[in-house]
Amino acid sequence: MRVAVVGGGWAGLAAAVAAAEGGALVSLFEAAHALGGRARRLLLQRPDGLACPLDNGQHILIGAYRDTLTLMQRLGVAPLDVLQVQPLSLRFADGRGLQVPPWAARWPAPLDGLAAMATARGWGWGDRLGLLRAALRWRAVGFACADDATVAEVCRGVPPRAMEELIEPLCISALNLPAAQASGAVFLRVLRDALFGQPTAGMAPAALLLPRTDLSALLPDAAAQWLQAQGHSVHTGARVEAVQRDGIHEGAGWRLTLADGTQAVFESVVWATGAPAAARALAPVAPDWARTAAAIEHTAITTVYAWAPAARLAAPMLALRDGPAQFAFDRGALSPREPGLQGVLALVISHSSGEREDLQAAALAQAQAQLGVQLLPLQTVTEKRATFACRPGLQRAPAAVAPGLWAAGDHVDGPYPATLEGAVRSGLQAARRALDEAIR
Numbered sequence: 001m002r003v004a005v006v007g008g009g010w011a012g013l014a015a016a017v018a019a020a021e022g023g024a025l026v027s028l029f030e031a032a033h034a035l036g037g038r039a040r041r042l043l044l045q046r047p048d049g050l051a052c053p054l055d056n057g058q059h060i061l062i063g064a065y066r067d068t069l070t071l072m073q074r075l076g077v078a079p080l081d082v083l084q085v086q087p088l089s090l091r092f093a094d095g096r097g098l099q100v101p102p103w104a105a106r107w108p109a110p111l112d113g114l115a116a117m118a119t120a121r122g123w124g125w126g127d128r129l130g131l132l133r134a135a136l137r138w139r140a141v142g143f144a145c146a147d148d149a150t151v152a153e154v155c156r157g158v159p160p161r162a163m164e165e166l167i168e169p170l171c172i173s174a175l176n177l178p179a180a181q182a183s184g185a186v187f188l189r190v191l192r193d194a195l196f197g198q199p200t201a202g203m204a205p206a207a208l209l210l211p212r213t214d215l216s217a218l219l220p221d222a223a224a225q226w227l228q229a230q231g232h233s234v235h236t237g238a239r240v241e242a243v244q245r246d247g248i249h250e251g252a253g254w255r256l257t258l259a260d261g262t263q264a265v266f267e268s269v270v271w272a273t274g275a276p277a278a279a280r281a282l283a284p285v286a287p288d289w290a291r292t293a294a295a296i297e298h299t300a301i302t303t304v305y306a307w308a309p310a311a312r313l314a315a316p317m318l319a320l321r322d323g324p325a326q327f328a329f330d331r332g333a334l335s336p337r338e339p340g341l342q343g344v345l346a347l348v349i350s351h352s353s354g355e356r357e358d359l360q361a362a363a364l365a366q367a368q369a370q371l372g373v374q375l376l377p378l379q380t381v382t383e384k385r386a387t388f389a390c391r392p393g394l395q396r397a398p399a400a401v402a403p404g405l406w407a408a409g410d411h412v413d414g415p416y417p418a419t420l421e422g423a424v425r426s427g428l429q430a431a432r433r434a435l436d437e438a439i440r
């Protein structure tokens with residue numbers, strides 16, 4: 001069976017590998033010149049001329065990313081070689097905040113979390129007990145809640161300090177929205193998987209996994225090499241302009257038209273672009289599906305990459321307060337053998353809004369005040385459609401578009417918010433369903 005995958009982000013790559021493993025002959029088309037989509041390498045240069053292999057946006061994974069970690073392994077990437085594993089930590093520069101103490105790092109969940117709560121610096125017993133009561137309440141109801149509840153609503157009774165130093169940073173980093181606007185059901189599901197999921201590749205589900213390489217080296221490079229080595233084709237700089245039903249050829253399928261005018265027919269197509277591009281391209285063949293995809297709202301993330309020769313943080317990742325940036329990452333500490341990354345920090349502004357220059361200036365001032373470093377800006381990248389807005393009751397696009405036409409991407413209906421794991425799961429699901437359909 002000939003399968004086309006349109007879009008070479010993490011969803012499309014996962015779909016292509018799974019379809020190939022299932023016996024299909026795969027052609028992957030990616031409009032950009034590089035694979036990886038919203039999670040890819042960005043090569044910058046420092047003022048002193050050294051090259052910095054960074055990303056289009058700082059990312060973080062967690063141990064609960066079961067399908068992503070398993071796919072990396074299948075492609076020959078050992079997660080422990082490319083990810084720094086650390087117990088859940090939301091430590092601020094002043095040492096406050098929640099952190100699993102080193103002596104509890106190997107305790108099974110949720111005991112490690114309880115140890116973190118018991119030892120959180122700056123927390124009173126009221127804060128610890130209030131959070132524990134909420135956690136027990138969530139557990140008693142199986143980490144489920146009404147579809148229309150916000151994170152703030154499911155966290156009623158959680159003390160303000162625990163909201164400020166745990167729930168809000170977790171919520172904005174996982175769902176890219178503040179607790180008052182984010183979906184309580186999705187938040188609780190991620191929390192459940194992180195607290196009670198099974199370890200993957202030897203990693204606790206709640207562990208934070210910080211990339212030690214650029215994002216292309218985590219998965220996209222290996223996926224492309226694997227596909228090509230198995231005789232499948234990967235076309236970059238190949239935008240698919242249109243998809244039409246093809247009834248002329250035997251074993252009718254879908255005709256794709258590329259921007260350069262070339263056409264090809266496939267029995268099955270997995271459409272794995274972001275929601276807006278998918279809505280535009282699929283409207284002529286699946287108007288209802290396209291309407292749902294087009295209605296999905298997005299939120300931005302800005303990453304400020306900045307540098308100072310001796311900049312070094314007390315930990316590879318620190319939480320920030322009182323400003324646009326919520327987290328700072330020490331890219332030099334994460335990649336000690338990369339000379340161009342020494343002294344490079346990434347300041348992450350989730351749910352960002354406003355002018356790039358203003359955000360950059362405010363984040364640099366924040367770093368100076370809270371981290372004690374005066375940084376030179378390298379590059380500030382705003383991804384306007386970084387994630388879909390994971391609000392309560394959001395209607396996501398289904399995987400089935402039409403017979404032989406499947407959708408993949410983080411916006412496709414699934415358990416996770418807009419994350420690498422959500423993208424990978426949707427890609428695997430689309431490939432599986434395309435192959436099943438062909439067998440029937």
Ligand SMILES: Cc1cc2nc3c(=O)[nH]c(=O)nc-3n(C[C@H](O)[C@H](O)[C@H](O)COP(=O)(O)OP(=O)(O)OC[C@H]3O[C@@H](n4cnc5c(N)ncnc54)[C@H](O)[C@@H]3O)c2cc1C
Nearest residue numbers: 007009010011031037038057059060240386409410419420
């Ligand atoms: C700044 C930033 C920070 C993030 N932080 C995190 C994080 O810390 N942890 C986490 O898990 N997730 C994070 N995410 C979310 C994560 O990156 C995305 O959920 C994921 O990459 C989406 O993958 P995808 O394959 O669904 O879509 P995309 O990556 O958008 O891939 C779609 C691809 O389709 C291509 N395309 C579009 N139109 C066409 C066409 N007509 N023909 C051919 N190709 C086409 C695009 O060029 C693109 O490569 C972050 C995202 C951003 C932007």
